[in-house]
Amino acid sequence: MSEFVDMEIFARVVGAGSMSAAGREMGLSPAVVSKRLRRLEDRLGTRLLQRTTRQISLTEAGQGFYERVVAILASIDEAEAFVSRRSALAHGTLKISAPTSFGRLHIAPHLGPFLKQNPDLAVHLDLDDAFVDIVGNGFDLAIRIAELSDSSLVARRLAPIHRVLCATPEYIAERGVPRTVDDLAGHVCLAAAPQDHWRLEGPAGAVAFRPVGPIHTNSSEVVREALLSGLGIALRSTWDIGPELAAGRLVVVMPGYRASRHVAVHAVYPTRRFLPAKVRVFIDYLAQLYGPQPYWDRGLDHLLLSGNNEQSTAAE
Template structure:
């Protein structure tokens, strides 16, 4: 099959009337234009143009070929224009992966507003606590809460996330408030299997605390419910327990100790090049919704702004 670029050069030579004129229009030298025309003729096995020192003329085969490729090139241009228009407009279905709890609490409640602003868009929100294969599973983007390492994916930080120790008033009344990090050895410490041990930063630098308690689970949501029920102390993200802290259902324990500040809420997607409008508007919407001081941290400035030894 002939190279599309060769077809475009041939059509431009015919409309421009000479190879030099076509070359000027396409920013190509006459020698390159001539070489590409010869290559096209060699591939087709026939002469398309009669050349003289001053002008060119179509052969009979060249005339018929030109009439047919003009329609083909017009169709290609229309197809490219169609794709470009779609890329410039937020339309279609956006497939998004997000952690279960975060997606339920901080994405789902705002989808209505997002869709009102983008009526030509639909959203397929898949909630999972696994790190999905964004490319392999056909996701447009994934929301991840992590300290992300180098990746072949493009990453945009949407918000900081802070993880602090907390417990219910019921638990603290029964077992007392820990006064030092060493006191945790005498307390029930709750963690899902993938969150054990706790890696904290405090006045003495980094420290790992092994969680131990009467319940084992793979669910972070179960840990949250156990903490609210007064079973033990947990390391929780403020996006998860902000309302519970404000309502007095939970209290902060050992405020000088927190998980790494490098953990954040990120949008990850396959490529920055030719980023579809539907992906861009969704990421921009979430970035505007959360921001560097997300709404779930409201009222926690006194604790979150405390420096640790690592800072």
């Protein structure tokens, strides 16, 4: 790269008409400018400039070299401007990993408006409930619903998650209302296989309960359908069953107990440095769409607050 710097110094000297003027433009002393010009001429094996105490002038070889150097430097400037413009604009294919149900309910329906805002983008959305290796599998980012531990990935919190114990009114009418964690042992509890324990925060603090039920599955959506069929009690996120809660098809049980409030919706990506515009605009889009009071919790304030009030009263 030093050769390009020498060529730029040479072009600046010719344009400015003197080494001292070129040095002032570039923040270099006349001695340094003179040294770099001599090095350039030595490397080329020819004299480029005729120097006198009053002025400088181009040799025949210098004139031809100057014309070509100006073209080269202009091409470099154009190339850098091209890359800078592309870095500032969202373009290309955005490859996203997201949980299956959340991606279907809260990402897929919003891709249309996002792509209209960013017409030079295409989206590859891969739905998988496993925590995929986003770097190894070539993803630009992943949406994760978890209490994130320390990792080499960068995470941005997009929205809070509220998870409640719930069941259908029919199930409660048939089996009764559980009021404590111990009561859950007498009920059908529904959970996907990886979810070994429900970690709850209640009037007496944190408690863990291992759900036992007649269904064994690796699919959260299967658990959801079993819950809606009236088979048992499940711990579900309001983003998943908000409409059913609002319509009364599901009811909150044991409202004084909630899952850990440290779980949230996060966007995770490999690095902050040189973050591509396509990643930045999508994360900003979701952050604005969801926010600290996400749309899926609208109309559920009385249910979410009742648990806090009951927990507070019981603790007193």
